[in-house]
Amino acid sequence: MSQIRRPSLPSLPRKLRKRLTALARKISYASWYHEYRLKGKHPLRLLGTPKDLWAGSCAAGAHILSDRFYDQGQLLRNPDHKAGEWPQGTIWRARDLDPKSLHYLHSFCWLRDLSCSVDRNAARQKALALTGFWLKDFDQWHDRAWSPDILGQRIINWMAYAPLILDSNDLVYRSKILNCLARQARHLYHRGDRSLRGLPRMRAIGGLIMAGLYVPYGEDWLKKGTAQLNKALGEEIFSDGGVASRNPEDLYRILRDSLMIRQSYKAMGHDVPEKLNDAISRMTPMLKALLHGDGSLALFNGASEQDAQEIEAVFSFSDTASEDFSQPGGEESGFRRLHQGATIIIADTGPPAPMDISGEGHAGTVSFEMSYGKHRMIVNCGSSHSAAGAAAHDLDRLSRSTAAHSTLVLEDKNSSEIRTDGLIGRGPTRVISGHNAADGHMLVEASHDGYMSRFGIMHSRTIYLNETGHDVRGEDILKFMASKAKAPSPKFDVRFHLHPDVIISRQGAKDRLLLRLPTSEYWQFQCSGGAVAIEESLYLGAGSRPQNCRQIVVSGTGVAPETVIKWSLRQIERSPE
Numbered sequence: 001m002s003q004i005r006r007p008s009l010p011s012l013p014r015k016l017r018k019r020l021t022a023l024a025r026k027i028s029y030a031s032w033y034h035e036y037r038l039k040g041k042h043p044l045r046l047l048g049t050p051k052d053l054w055a056g057s058c059a060a061g062a063h064i065l066s067d068r069f070y071d072q073g074q075l076l077r078n079p080d081h082k083a084g085e086w087p088q089g090t091i092w093r094a095r096d097l098d099p100k101s102l103h104y105l106h107s108f109c110w111l112r113d114l115s116c117s118v119d120r121n122a123a124r125q126k127a128l129a130l131t132g133f134w135l136k137d138f139d140q141w142h143d144r145a146w147s148p149d150i151l152g153q154r155i156i157n158w159m160a161y162a163p164l165i166l167d168s169n170d171l172v173y174r175s176k177i178l179n180c181l182a183r184q185a186r187h188l189y190h191r192g193d194r195s196l197r198g199l200p201r202m203r204a205i206g207g208l209i210m211a212g213l214y215v216p217y218g219e220d221w222l223k224k225g226t227a228q229l230n231k232a233l234g235e236e237i238f239s240d241g242g243v244a245s246r247n248p249e250d251l252y253r254i255l256r257d258s259l260m261i262r263q264s265y266k267a268m269g270h271d272v273p274e275k276l277n278d279a280i281s282r283m284t285p286m287l288k289a290l291l292h293g294d295g296s297l298a299l300f301n302g303a304s305e306q307d308a309q310e311i312e313a314v315f316s317f318s319d320t321a322s323e324d325f326s327q328p329g330g331e332e333s334g335f336r337r338l339h340q341g342a343t344i345i346i347a348d349t350g351p352p353a354p355m356d357i358s359g360e361g362h363a364g365t366v367s368f369e370m371s372y373g374k375h376r377m378i379v380n381c382g383s384s385h386s387a388a389g390a391a392a393h394d395l396d397r398l399s400r401s402t403a404a405h406s407t408l409v410l411e412d413k414n415s416s417e418i419r420t421d422g423l424i425g426r427g428p429t430r431v432i433s434g435h436n437a438a439d440g441h442m443l444v445e446a447s448h449d450g451y452m453s454r455f456g457i458m459h460s461r462t463i464y465l466n467e468t469g470h471d472v473r474g475e476d477i478l479k480f481m482a483s484k485a486k487a488p489s490p491k492f493d494v495r496f497h498l499h500p501d502v503i504i505s506r507q508g509a510k511d512r513l514l515l516r517l518p519t520s521e522y523w524q525f526q527c528s529g530g531a532v533a534i535e536e537s538l539y540l541g542a543g544s545r546p547q548n549c550r551q552i553v554v555s556g557t558g559v560a561p562e563t564v565i566k567w568s569l570r571q572i573e574r575s576p577e
Helices: 012-029 032-037 058-065 087-093 099-106 110-114 120-138 148-160 171-191 198-214 219-236 248-267 274-289 308-317 392-400
Strands: 002-005 069-071 074-076 335-340 343-348 368-372 375-379 408-410 430-438 441-448 457-465 471-480 491-498 503-507 509-516 522-528 531-539 547-557 562-572
Touching: 012 032, 012 171, 032 171, 058 069, 058 110, 058 120, 069 099, 069 110, 087 120, 099 148, 110 120, 110 148, 120 171, 148 171, 148 198, 171 198, 171 219, 198 219, 198 248, 219 274, 248 274, 248 308, 274 308, 274 335, 335 441, 335 457, 343 441, 343 457, 408 457, 408 471, 491 531, 491 562, 509 531, 547 562
Parallel strands: none
Antiparallel strands: 002 430, 069 074, 335 343, 343 368, 368 375, 375 491, 408 491, 430 441, 441 457, 457 471, 471 562, 491 547, 503 509, 509 522, 522 562, 531 547
């Protein structure tokens, strides 16, 4: 058994100092002194262009040519235009866009999509126009557009797609682009990676390194960026390959960026940092472990499925892609995987990430997901990346709640507090888990104390998978640890969210349900210890608009000293007559 503890929450004075420091930094960046620090030698060209290892979306590129932007599964519509289009660079003055859409726009990730366009000349003209309009409004420091993670990605995208944004006869425009590129790199150099954590930190460091490799006079940037990278890899990447944010999508994106950076070190004749190679060799198997049978990501702590072909491309670029990653430990990152036959079960057996890196974290401790073949069966609801408008905030909080995960909920309360600022506050401080395997039989055990302070109860979960992968059994146990719990007989709900492709129906007995997969495999769900109901749910994991789905809910009342809810999923040969 292993134990993962969450760091204690920061004190009020520490949080106040952090806010004051951030405010002082903003004031400093807007000053004439910082603008003076951004001056330096003016590059006349690039030393080369990094190769983007990832393909864009031809459909999204076609939308851009038609003055439309397509991100996170939906069009970004212009409310001031009848057809929702963004003519003449009006996209840069867009209002009410969600943070992820703003990130997509200002990081210039859309250049990857635009580069896929069949009409190369039209793509070049559109890229030149959009970049020119951006320069008019954001050539100077801007709080959002120049945030370190966005800026780091923009530097890389500008260089990787230099043939699109620099192929112009306007020498003044070319000079402005190259000068702005250098100034952005100097901003990262002076800012450093202070106060940054997780994916934003790695993106900022990556931008500084790539500028140091490809922009003339960037030797100091490369030296500082490499030192920051070596330090960050030790703090953000665990020994088992997981990431500190505990978000599988963060792991995927950090690994992608790391592979591109490694390729650039080699292309420009520099030695690849040993710690970078080592981190890639650890992240690759962990990413593999967090995939379902469809080749896409499990939905924990803010992750969405992502494109299976792009994920497969990651493994093709990794030197460790041919190794067997089927049964990782997960002692540090807090994930456990059971895999037999065509059945895959992935369980979250860790506490929420530290508060300063929990902005996308979920209250889903000891939740699990299950897939059979290429079809997902038991899922978590996912994340509302594509939500927009007034309902976006509510949907985001709902998707992060414990009830949106396949786990047990007490009194409809979250096991972890989701604060008004979006961070994870009080919740599980200690999660104990173990993984056992013998003769093909596998067992995961986990428990957490997220409900201890309010109800005096420990929640323990056991999941068993037989040697064929056709028999799954589980137990959820409520242990009353305190003699005077605040709710002596709390109501519990054990939720099993079903993928939209799964069809569910009653099977005669009150405690039996029948699940049908698209390929006509049938699974029987059975339980004891609570009443079974079928309720509505939402699935947000596909990165598009929410999809309606169903969920199984086993409800009852906990009774001291211990309440046990047993459940099972067994594959059956055919549908009953």
